[in-house]
Amino acid sequence: DVKVTQSSRYLVKRTGEKVFLECVQDMDHENMFWYRQDPGLGLRLIYFSYDVKMKEKGDIPEGYSVSREKKERFSLILESASTNQTSMYLCASSLDRSLAYGYTFGSGTRLTVV
Amino acid sequence: AQSVAQPEDQVNVAEGNPLTVKCTYSVSGNPYLFWYVQYPNRGLQFLLKYITGDNLVKGSYGFEAEFNKSQTSFHLKKPSALVSDSALYFCAVYGQNFVFGPGTRLSVLP
Secondary structure, eight states: OOOEEESOSEEEEOTTOOEEEOEEESSOOSEEEEEEEETTTEEEEEEEESSTTOOEEOSOOTTEEEEEEETTEEEEEESSOOGGGOEEEEEEEESSTTOTTOOEEOOOEEEEEO | OOEEEOOOSEEEEETTSOEEEOOEEEOSSSOEEEEEEEOTTSOEEEEEEEOSSOSEEEOGGGOEEEEETTTTEEEEEESSOOGGGOEEEEEEEESSSEEEOOOEEEEEEO
């Protein structure tokens, strides 16, 4: 089975801190994605990447950046954390752009910014 | 623009009864449609998908979904609900990009 691993299940950070959320997949998937999940809003796409060194903005990129130096690793960076970034963050990967196989999700990181 | 609606925030059903979780979508062209389930403090797990072919799609854990093009719906169903089916369910559509619905919380009561 494809595995998508998010390094932290729970994080508590202070306002203004730089925060790194790490995601690693082990099945050589081309595509990786970062979403945030908030009650009543579903999942909203922050950033995605179709290849190493490549990144594209999703629907809500403000306040975030990403890094994809290696194919298996896709990091989400909160440059200066704010309380409105308190959320559940989900990483996902997919085999190809056709999405015929859907996404595989990590277990999520629940981030609290205080 | 693409969109996905899940008109019910919460669905309650008694164990052993049939369940339906509703989903309607708006997309140009032929859609790819998905259902995912999320258990507490976990990521989303793939349940089933419709790409093309038979309108009735069977998936994991005894779930199935019916694609209805004229009604632009993709409702999730199960003939006999289990308490362990209690979770948050997301419908998603892929047309030009991937869009998730807001989620429906299913509670199966013993």
